[in-house]
Amino acid sequence: GAVVSQHPSWVICKSGTSVKIECRSLxxxxxxxxWYRQFPKQSLMLMATSNEGSKATYEQGVEKDKFLINHxxxxxxxxxxxxxxxxxxSFYICSATGTGTGWIETQYFGPGTRLLxx
Amino acid sequence: xxxxxxxxxxxxxxxxxxxxxxxNYSTTSDRLYWYRQDPGKSLExxxxxxxxxxxxxxxxxxxxxxxxxxxxTLHITAAVHDLSATYFCAVPLIQGAQKLVFGxxxxxxxxx
Numbered sequence: 001g002a003v004v005s006q007h008p009s010w011v012i013c014k015s016g017t018s019v020k021i022e023c024r025s026l027x028x029x030x031x032x033x034x035w036y037r038q039f040p041k042q043s044l045m046l047m048a049t050s051n052e053g054s055k056a057t058y059e060q061g062v063e064k065d066k067f068l069i070n071h072x073x074x075x076x077x078x079x080x081x082x083x084x085x086x087x088x089x090s091f092y093i094c095s096a097t098g099t100g101t102g103w104i105e106t107q108y109f110g111p112g113t114r115l116l117x118x
Numbered sequence: 119x120x121x122x123x124x125x126x127x128x129x130x131x132x133x134x135x136x137x138x139x140x141x142n143y144s145t146t147s148d149r150l151y152w153y154r155q156d157p158g159k160s161l162e163x164x165x166x167x168x169x170x171x172x173x174x175x176x177x178x179x180x181x182x183x184x185x186x187x188x189x190x191t192l193h194i195t196a197a198v199h200d201l202s203a204t205y206f207c208a209v210p211l212i213q214g215a216q217k218l219v220f221g222x223x224x225x226x227x228x229x230x
Binding site for chain 1: 149153158159160161162163166168206211216217218219220221222223225
């Protein structure tokens with residue numbers, strides 16, 4: 001299967017700082033990337049959908065000014081957590097997919113980024 | 119609003135036993151996914167079920183889909199310790215779309 005990477009895998013930061021997380025598709029062109037957040041012992045919650053070259057679509061309850069998403073190329077999407085606070089500490093997972101009939105049922109997940117805000 | 123519910127949420131079982139995890143969803147869907155998650159790790163894709171009556175098997179795991187009942191099952195046969203993990207089912211938010219709604223997860227512990 002296709003490979004999706006995330007960087008960093010772990011980040012610890014002070015409250016009030018901004019953190020950028022990268023999601024890369026390594027061997028395919030990802031026209032769409034999804035960002036999920038997972039709190040400990042809970043399920044994955046979709047935060048936003050990122051399409052290459054256009055603005056991200058955020059799910060209800062997700063602050064777009066706090067979670068900035070950029071999908072500038074077909075292989076890279078970034079999530080920036082601005083002015084992070086301890087309640088933003090979570091496991092952030094991206095997934096990527098392409099377009100076309102062969103992709104409709106396929107999503108590849110990244111390894112996740114664990115964020116701890118002190 | 120689409121709801122995806124798994125049952126049970128916690129399951130502790132002994133090696134060698136069989137058990138089934140259930141996934142119910144509230145609206146019509148054209149496909150359903152099963153994923154495995156190990157502690158501290160991301161998701162591993164297990165099965166994609168694309169049609170009513172679809173059945174897929176991989177090793178000791180078998181998944182099935184009944185779109186009329188809006189129910190999928192993940193059956194574990196002769197469980198082994200390595201299958202201990204959290205299992206999620208997921209359904210597209212809208213039929214034909216790629217956004218997924220996940221169930222709560224079933225935390226499976228298999229004891230020797």
